[in-house]
Amino acid sequence: MNIPFLDNWLKRHGPERKDALAAAVDDPERAAAMAELFAECELLRVRVERMGLELDDTPASLSALDQLPPRWRDDQEELPWFGNDAGLYLGTVIVRTVRGASWHVWPGGHPVVRLASGREIGVVEAGLDWALYGAPELSQVYAEAAEA
Secondary structure (H helix, E strand, C coil): CCCHHHHHHHHHHCHHHHHHHHHHCCCHHHHHHHHHHHHHCHHHHHHHHHCCCCCCCCHHHHHHHHHCCCHHHHCCCCHHHHHHHHHHHHHHHHHHHCCCCEEEECCCCCEEEECCCCCEECHHHHHHHHHHHCCCCHHHHHHHHHHC
């Protein structure tokens, strides 16, 4: 899954707790707490702030991220973590700005964004692809989610 705080939690609580994690988003209080954890994206926020961009959880910030030179590709060890954070950030922006969008965690522990239509977006995969290859652009994934 490559979400450090969740991976550590799962290691302590065992694989049977993955289903409990998936069920947590059904409880509004727990879902709000998970959404806040997903929104932290600390590695992403720190790295892009060093490049002069402060992330404000808006669609415009996704476009600004798309325009940054991909210096994160220079560190192959950090690259997957950066991409994971980019995906969680993308999901955060979608959930906060697209009516009816919410986080959903599959029973295996994999977070996705579920739109009001029922369509699910693999935001972590989109973030990893963006970090590695530059495509799809985060703003493009957002635009597709917003028009759905």
